[in-house]
Amino acid sequence: MALVGLLQGCKKGQLGDGAGTGSGERLSAFMKRCEDEVRLAVSEAHGRMDLVKVPMPKEMKGSLAGFSAGSAREASVNRFGMAIDLDLCNGCGKCILACNTENNVALVTDEEAARGRFMHWIDMRGGAPFMCAHCGDAPCEKVCPTGAANHTPDGISAMMYKRCTGSRFCGANCPAKARKFNFNDAQELGLVRKLNYDVPLREKGVMEKCSLCLHRLQNDRMRFKTEAAIAGSNAEWRGRGVKTACAEACPRNAIVFGNWLDPESPLVKAAQGRQLYAPRELAEHDPAVVFMMGKR
Amino acid sequence: MTPFVNALACLLCLASAMFLWRYKSSFYRNSLLLVGFMIIFGVFTFFGGEMFEAGSIPMLEHYPFKMLALSLCFSTTSLAVRRRRYMVLAQVFWLWIELFGGISLFYRGFDIAWTRIIAIAGIAFFSSLLSKISKEMEFCLMVFWIAVWIFF
Amino acid sequence: MKVLVAVLCLFCAFLTADFIWSQGETPVRTGVSGFEERAGDGVRAGMESRGLESRGVPFDHALHGDSIGLDCAACHTGSKSGARAYMPAKSDCMDCHRLPLTEKPGIEKLDSALADAPEHPWKAVSQLPDHVVFHHGVHSAAGVTCADCHGGRGAVARAVDDREAIARDARNVPNYERNVYGGLKIDMKTCLQCHKGETFKERNFKPAATYCAACHR
């Protein structure tokens, strides 16, 4: 047993780095803490979502007209989003754990956990996962003083952590309160590990939220563009084949990730003929992450 | 808010303006009147605009204040001294309510009534150039304000 | 006179503060490494400070480069296809070096050094901040050569202290701000300038994406 433990301990060197080593905690124990926290969050979940019907997300209105030649040309062809199938989802919370490990989401201290304040990018609301909806007409981005919250041409509401001053205006202005603020210095408290090198750790005092696994999309875009340039093709990148961590982890495939503007995307196929919903407070902001329930 | 109620509001402003700045009326009387108008305008908007039926209609949020501004505009025509200065100030007050009310509504997804704002700004600017405000000019201004209120 | 003093004060203070603040501000110091045989201690110390470490295998870029038709990507795998340009593993060296290659003296010494070398003779530490995405492959595919940023030719010239070559290099390549290796000085400003198409006009690069999330995460 001791030998297994030792081996587990040695594994840390490969997977985690210096972050959080102050506690000297083993990776397996850390992972267990993560799981416990998710379990707690799922069990404590409360509140209902007030869903209203919405049409299928289309191109973002207005904002792309001004794209100059120097900017990304792929502006109009992509709009990434997700649909969560409420008929399939049973609220198991696996998506939360997958998201946390993928995005190096910090744990919270015990007293915060007791008050139900987690850093999770996915909340359980009304028995279903709820995350940032990546509104096409995002209220949070309008009020961010530094431009740290901004939209990519691909329809992702991105956060530039290094540009964030932590004025928390975006958090206040999000109608669904999908944004989380780093009250703690998680690295110092040993509440976070760099489980995934692709995602930077967030420092104390910045806002964070669901990024639609932006790093996966970025990696895929770069790979695609490299290959396209070698092959001499003019194909546009549509983000085919990319999945978010939560969509990947869902045992019932209730979360579908894709490109709303790509007819071949699994998302568009899954949403065809289904009735789409969004939380009432977000419905008029053109959300890209929606819920599916029943046939249309 | 129906155009009829909107026109009614304009009439109410005109009526209330009659009571302001009477000769030798005291400081307190004038301000009490203003506060009273404020409340009357609020009640008028609340019921006339059917605010409680349609939930909250953001466009009506600053309506009573606009009415107050219009009423002040009307009332300045009867001032004895420094009429032009206060006329301009009252119009700028109106402009200010329209502009910043519009900006705050713009952030909540409504369009700004630019024609209205430009009209008020224009008349405020040009009335600042008037050297003497005759009875005819007063009448013209009032007609213009009413037109802005009802049509723009 | 007074105006002069005022302007001078303003200007000096500006420069000083700018200098102090921007110390260590350029996070990415790109440059070819490893002139161990010729480089003095200064270069070696510089290498170590940049997280480059060589474990006993001498290496000369000048011998391995264009002179024998080798591409950077042959050893730095991924530098033309992936996000990162990796350091070669010993097996990569042994692809060629398992055969006797030249009759030059000292080759036996090299062979024995290679035989003793660990599986990863070189180690590098990424200088890129965590929140920056730099994909070597996509830049290479777009026509940016390794030397544009890493200053290959300039660096070689510098290493052999060939002043004439340095001067030639400076004449051939437009006079952008350069790092100690002759490569482009890299910070967000220079990245953006090139992405917007303001620099390297003579190379006809296509303007690239300039929205934040194109390069940051």
Added chain:
Amino acid sequence: MLNFLRFIGLLLLLPGLVALGYSVYQGPAAWAVDSSTFWGTPISLFVFWIGLAHAGTLLSAIFLALDIKMDKRTAMMAELSTLCSLAIAVIFPLMHLGVLDRFYMVLPLADARANFSNIRSPLVWDFCCIGVYGILSLLFFGTHLGAKTFSGLKKIRKPLAWLLFPLVLWVHTVVSLDFAASFVPEWAGAFFPVYFIVGAVYSGIALVCCILWFEGYRMRLLEKLLMISSWILCAIWLWNFAAQRTFCTSAFIFAGLLPQLYWVESIRETRIGRICIYLSVLLGLWLERLFLVSPNLGTTAGASFGWVDLGLIAFSAGAFILAFTSIRGGLGSAMEGESTFFGEVDSTDMATSADGSEEDEALDPADEKNYVEPWASHETRTLRFPLFVGFSVATFFCIWCAAQLNFDNIELSLANVIPLVYPIAALVAAFIVCGKAYVNEVRPNFGSVQLRHRKVMHVVAVLLLIMFGSLLGAFYAGGKSAPSNQEVAAQPYNFENTEGDLIGDADSSAQEISAPRAALIWNSRCATCHGTDGKFNEKFIREYYPVPQKLDSARIDSIGVDSLVNVILNGRANMNAYGNRLSGSEARGLVRYMQQLAKEAK
């Protein structure tokens, strides 16, 4: 009295400093905020103090602009209270930030990285407006002080007052837009500009009354204005209740009902009674700001109010009292005019313009049009021309903003930049006005100043310039970013595949990688010997290596894909084994690419 006040100030400040230090160290977690209430005590303190900061200049400048007489001492007190509360107010939005040292990113200037702040955000407007307001108030106060030495400075007080008049209202309007432009149901209100300004004027008048009380006299005009503001604010609260169904009872009691005790003569005419009324107004308005900023406070959903919050309040009050009393004591009689009133100031001589002064609280003359005397040449020179230049600069600024990188894919509406226009215009205009006054009035008379003072002035000027330059330099340099220090040793096995393709089992050799990927691998791994085009790397092969087999379609087909994959992975003769560096699918892709190359070579 001053000493007593200083003692009180110190008593409040010292524990307050502890709270301030703790909350700067601890960050926003220190005070009552959480993930549903993002704004807490610092912001309500900010709104409160910025409101107080308005009253001083508002009274002094607007009274001056509208020709309402006010004695110099009262005016100076009001201006000084403005400066002090402004200095207190700016601390709070700064400490409210999560990452303090990045505050400069809010400034709408492009830094060395071509980063530009998001000027659509009300916070940026705030930042600019308050900065400009601070500078202009300082200039206004400075000219007032300097008018004693340089009598020519008196001339520019009125133009400055006209510049400040709209600015004061503009600043608080912009502060109100922080709330009004948001989607928080309790904050959304198009009437907020009026609401906030009435509140600010009300609390500001109460503060000036307090100060005059401590000075030992009273001004009945201010008291009248105080009462009138209380009524107007009550009317607005009523409307707020109608529009949003929220009502702050405690604020209504303290700032709405209790001040009405003023009508009881026995209270009005005793000093204790009056100060109680003023303090009750201040308390009520503070409670109202707190209620407004964090509506969930005290309910089960919200965060709870702790000692840090109380400490911050104590800090602000203590720091204000200390700053005010020490500057007041330091300036001494410089703040008093020749005709100082020691006693009551009555408003009888102001009756003629009384009708105007009550509108003032709710008026915003937005621009130069209000300077109603027509195109007199003097006026054009002193105010209209500077303002014209200012507005031109502001227009250019807006155009420049729209050309920034940030707004490549966002359409920038006129409504996004209008709130910045007047502050910029006012700043430029004020600099022109003051610069002209400096050239025309101060410099010619500079010789009359004592030599010692002149030297001090020069040193101060040089220091200021150095400070300004270094701030600019620091801003332009921007912050540092730490490298990741991730170790990049040799390429991990099968890394390229897992990097891009996230679905499917990349390692199963039955699958095949895409043609471009195979080409990339070929170029890096195989081209060393086989050449990028499959025709050998002549330089290398001739000299050192036995020549490998030529790529030949017929031969490749005859060997078969599987055995070629086997050769790549396991090696043969001079061919190296790549099994530990390439996956099966990659080898398969390479074979396909070889076939393609061979076909092309024919």
